[in-house]
Amino acid sequence: MVSNVESSVESSRQGLSVRLFGPPAIARDGVPVVLPASRKLRALLAYLTLAPHPVGRGKLCELLWDVPNDPRGELRWCLSKLRAALDEPDRRRIQTADDTIALDLDGICVDALDVASAAAAGIEKLGTERLQALSKLFVGDFLEGLEIDRSPLFNNWLTAQRRRFGSCHAAILEHLVKTLPPDSDDTSAHLEKWLELTPFDSCAHIALLARLARRGQFGACEDHLAAAAALFQSEELDFGPVRQAWLAIRAERPCATVPAQPAAPPTPNQSPIMLAGSETATPHKASLAVMPFAEDAGGVRGGLADGLTHDIITRLAKLRDFFVIARGSVFALAEKNIAPEDAGRRLNVDYVATGTVRSVTGRLIVTIELVEVRTARIVWAETFERKPDDIFSVLDDIGDSIVASISSEIETVERNRAMLKAPNSLNAWEAYHRGLWHMYRFTRGENDQARHFFGIALSQDPTFTRAYAGLSFTHWQSAFQRWGDRDRDSALAFEAAGQSLLIDDHNPAAHWAMGRAxxxxxxxxxxxxxxxxxxxxxxxxxxxxxxxxFVQSQSGDPQAAIGSSDHSRHLSPFDPLLFGMLGARAMAHVRLGQFDDAAHWALKAAARPNAHVIILSIAAHCLALAGRLDEAKTFAAAIRKTLPHYSTDDFIGTFRFDPDATALFKLGAKRIGLN
Known part of the structure; x- marks a missing residue:
């Protein structure tokens, strides 16, 4: 099995190594292994090397052979030659089982796998020496010169891999430029290569301008600025951010005698530029480009794929969580056959999403990837497979899942990044996400910490709607959990929600905060x-x-509560508030007299790792009503261990049940001694 491959990026003269950057090659103890002059043999080696799972023989035949007389015979010939090159006296590297093929790569140094594993772990986390070693692996394109005639599936795969590794190379070079001494020769070489790889990356041009300005070469700055402006104009790309950054760089060096130039106004979807080696110049939201999905294996666009892309862009924009590049911009770049990774750098966004739509007999398959542009890391990838009984309903359902997942994954990445920064270095966006991290711990101390960071965000940006919504949540949580004066906390939750609405009445989070208040x-x-x-x-x-x-489960329509609970979990199956979604459904089942179902969902809620004492109380009451008294008493004991005087009056007082629901929960409490 392929599985894990741990190898040093240092070229070793001992053991077996496979090189996939540049012309593919195999070496044993530093001595090249002679391979037959077969392109398909080398293609097979590369495909099996990068395959995460064993590959079926039929798929390999379809991938590499254009209906020859005997595709399986040719595959067997290639495998025999690979065995001769890779096998050792006591180890067979080509593994076959159940008509599948895999490579045993344990102990083999593979340059592409070293880069891929570094990208998966996070290039931004690597030290300078590791980055330098990785950069030396790129001695040429991935499988340089290995296109195969009449093998469109392989060539599509090859194009995707070259784009993927090209993005990794650019990310490595960018981080080297940021971490190495600015005036070193290595920095200069890395910067030149970065610009060569991504000539339309604003950050690369800004890094060069900053380096030239540090050396006092202002004339060279102006020459480069003019040449770069013409380059961007030829592609109809916005050069304003680069020009603005240059004005900021020049302003830091008053000795410069460069004539002033007017700053171009920012575009609506423009995200702030990163100066090399520095943080963002201004606080900003995360930004995202959703590139047009390709239809079927040939990469052709249109039809269902374009419709799905447009729908996803529109829905993400309605969330108002982050900047979403407009449809016109991403489709214009796609018309020029710009790769998604390159488009992300041209647009200077933090994330880019791309996908494919395939129609197979009786199935619709949608694949999607979300990539962090500056690290080339795949943040999230998923494949959705549905029977297209009602194609529009199916696409709507898939679109729901994609939008919710993208929003959740970006929020998670931003929260985790904010947690790694020093508190006094946070901008408004980062402080907000640091607040979210603490908020979702659901303890009194963490809630206070969350309120503190939301306050920092609002002190830096008083128009930050979501930060006000978050602040309202912390006051709501304090009132709900009775950590302080409930009336005072309720008033503060209402006030913060009102501020959120005043700033942006079209933000769903503002209305959410107000509804809860x-x-x-x-x-x-x-x-x-x-x-x-x-x-x-x-x-x-x-x-x-x-x-x-939550609201309907207590005194409204319990059936509607179940439907809303299910839909919220469908949209966000790993939500930090999942325990609440499950608990609300449990309470709705109680009101419907479905006590076994109530116990089932309450136990699911209580099993969540961040479930607080109120969720445990829902479980205790529901289990008691279902006649599962021993389990109910166990939960009651756990509650009393934390809150010795807790009773059903506390539980009832927390919620706003109608009289019938109140009577039912009191009956359950009586059975287990919580009355």
């Missing part, structure tokens, strides 16, 4: 109106659907 105040009907407004603004806003379920 109104629920605290006992205004159930008004709460439902605000929460419905949140999901009307953005049907993919999972927290809005969850909040609807």
């Amino acid at each position: 109104l629920w605290l105040r006992g205004e159930g009907d008004a709460s439902l109106l605000e929460l419905q407004r949140a999901v009307d603004l953005s049907p993919n806003f999972a927290l809005g659907h969850y909040a609807l379920s």
